[in-house]
Amino acid sequence: MRLLILGGTVFLGRAVARLARASGHHVTCAARGVSGEPVAGARFVQVDRDHPAGLSALDGERFDAVVDVTRRPSHARHAVAALADRVGHWSYVSTCSVYADNATPGQRADTAKLTVPAPVEVDNPVGEHADFYGPCKVSCEDAVRDGVGPERAFICRAGLIVGPEDPSDRFPYWVARLARGGEVLAPGTPDDRVQLVDVDDLAQWLLYAAENGLAGTFDGMSAALSRSRFLAEVAAGVGRPDPELTWVEQDFLLARDVRPWTGERSLPLWLPLPEYGGFLARDVTDSLAAGLRIRPIAQTAARTLEWIRASPGDVKAGGLEPAQEAEVLREWAARQ
Ligand SMILES: NC(=O)c1ccc[n+]([C@@H]2O[C@H](COP(=O)([O-])OP(=O)(O)OC[C@H]3O[C@@H](n4cnc5c(N)ncnc54)[C@H](OP(=O)(O)O)[C@@H]3O)[C@@H](O)[C@H]2O)c1
Known part of the structure; x- marks a missing residue:
């Protein structure tokens, strides 16, 4: 499989690249090259998605699958506009911060209410806009579903991701x-x-989704x-x-x-x-039934x-x- 990772140079993206290489896939990581290094054996393409035409270095290429980890709605929109016609399966890594209700245990991805999408003037959930992380990810999800279509889009709402190379404390x-x-x-x-998920378990599930054409919206985490x-x-x-x-x-x-x-x-x-x-304390029965394996x-x-x-x-x-x-x-x- 020809796999394109939009990102792929830190933590989760790197784990996807490493496991994909270990499975013999051809891996391209597209990023600016400021946050981290691609894994050995992956091809690196320098791109800057802050510009609308920032993915032009990939023009003319075709991929069997894409994995995108962006937090910025404009990045997600521009990526599907530039690539959706030349790509098979599309995974978007979202977050359980998209949910509106943090208090009720046992909620499921297919029925839980979402927070509102980000207002148009907010495109980067950092600094004064840090509280817009969930809304920005909702907007990214919408861009992927609209631009790629429900039959090819795998929206994976990650829980707390843990393991080697964790950038958090x-x-x-x-x-x-x-x-x-x-x-x-x-x-x-x-x-x-x-509730949490090992970075390699999540990465392996993203690969499984790409290899098997898994589509839909799921939570990506262990049972509580x-x-x-x-x-x-x-x-x-x-x-x-x-x-x-x-x-x-x-x-x-x-x-x-x-x-x-x-x-x-x-x-x-x-x-x-x-x-x-x-x-x-989310209900992840559907995710476990759809191939997520937890160590x-x-x-x-x-x-x-x-x-x-x-x-x-x-x-x-x-x-x-x-x-x-x-x-x-x-x-x-x-x-x-
Ligand atoms: N950590 C958690 O516990 C947790 C929980 C829930 C969900 N998530 C989600 O899980 C994912 C984690 O992804 P990750 O570990 O791979 O880390 P990440 O920090 O999301 O990685 C961002 C990647 O995008 C690249 N990038 C950033 N700005 C760019 C630009 N302007 N143009 C091109 N590339 C750019 C970065 O490389 P350069 O900077 O070099 O360009 C890097 O490779 C995210 O989607 C996050 O929202 C995380």
Whole structure:
């Protein structure tokens, strides 16, 4: 198969390229060349999609399949305008941030309500427009469905993507934290839901979709699991089974400026309830029936730890620092 990846030089796109090469496909990665390197064996074509005719370096070429990861509606529109006639299958990597309701667990991709598309003046969900990430991805989805047609378009709404080369501080925090051992601050309650997807599992599903002509709109993530099982699996994967977890109530954490999800002073992957009770608890029965295969989290944790140890400079810092965690644990113990 001749596969074109619009992107393909970082994290998910690179994983798609690597796995496609390993399966013997001919892979072209089209990007500016500023964010990362293509994998060995992939052809690189320099393009700048910020310009309407930015894909002209691909003029005249035909591809069996495209994978696009863009967050910018204009990129998605220009790509389908330039390429849809010369391409077979089209995968667009979207996000579960397209959904309007983050609170209700058990929602499904085919029936869940979406947030509104981005207003025309918003085309790049960064800086002052960072809150428009979901709406921009809705607009990108619409551009792909309209431009490619429903029978050839695979819209894959990824959940939290984790594994080696993760550019975020979220999963790597827990891998490094559990590998360090000792008393671990666990946020919320053991039964809170967690949902994610290994980068290679998602990449493999994108390839499967291209190879098999899978069309439609699906969520790309594992079934939800409890936070206690998530932490136990990560701990097992990093060689520290039976971690010493201290569960600390959400309100106690928020009162001490421990922040949710990502960034400084955060406990990554933790989201306030009930507002986000549905964000990591989607029903993915259809995706699993449509070929998505999910490996044990312990394997993902082991691979991620290997990467953290091999490339510490590439790992984004974030999460509670050890002294901050110890202080919260002391205060929690004193309160008990
Ligand atoms: N990480 C998560 O947990 C998560 C969760 C849900 C959904 N997602 C979605 O999953 C996908 C992740 O994709 P990814 O890991 O491959 O990372 P990415 O950051 O989306 O990669 C962007 C790619 O596009 C290229 N690019 C950016 N601007 C460009 C331009 N103006 N012209 C041409 N190429 C350009 C980049 O290379 P250059 O900069 O060199 O051009 C890079 O290869 C995204 O669609 C994201 O929205 C992520």
